[in-house]
Amino acid sequence: LAKTTQPISMDSYEGQEVNITCSHNNIATNDYITWYQQFPSQGPRFIIQGYKTKVTNEVASLFIPADRKSSTLSLPRVSLSDTAVYYCLVGGDNYGQNFVFGPGTRLSVLP
């Protein structure tokens, strides 16, 4: 079970690009990386998932270096509504009970 480490909090301003890095030094060969976003009083929302290199969708990009010991979630041109907690998780297929959330990164977007 890979353990992840993220910054506890980050501040940014509207319109900036935000990069949140997650360390997962013990990632296994069949593990992939998933990021969730959570607003207060709501369930976590799936953002993006990847195994290696770069993945991009309409919301974010995920950069994974060749050694896969870290990953970076990139949010382009953030707005106030991107203020939330962001969680990084790693695991293989068949997560089961091993879908472990850490405390996440609390992103505050300022005007």
Added chain:
Amino acid sequence: DTGVSQDPRHKITKRGQNVTFRCDPISEHNRLYWYRQTLGQGPEFLTYFQNEAQLEKSRLLSDRFSAERPKGSFSTLEIQRTEQGDSAMYLCASSLVGSFRETQYFGPGTRLLVL
């Protein structure tokens, strides 16, 4: 809206009462998970089902907690003899195992307040 629904969204109860929460997963999903989340913490795994089978329940917080998924569709989480420490958000998630990668989709949660 992820397609996972939970009912009720809020529940206030008195200590010692029993409460039951319901989760309706995305219809084609075969796995269903329950989590608890307290203020400032990430979700904490409680238990999960694959179809009707409960594959892991040792992480339920005490024997006052139980969960069912009788027909492999919706699930219920019951807390008996509630205590003030049970106050938290209870989250349900569903996934489809056997697809390319398992991705869990979460419901909006049920917020429980025990007085």
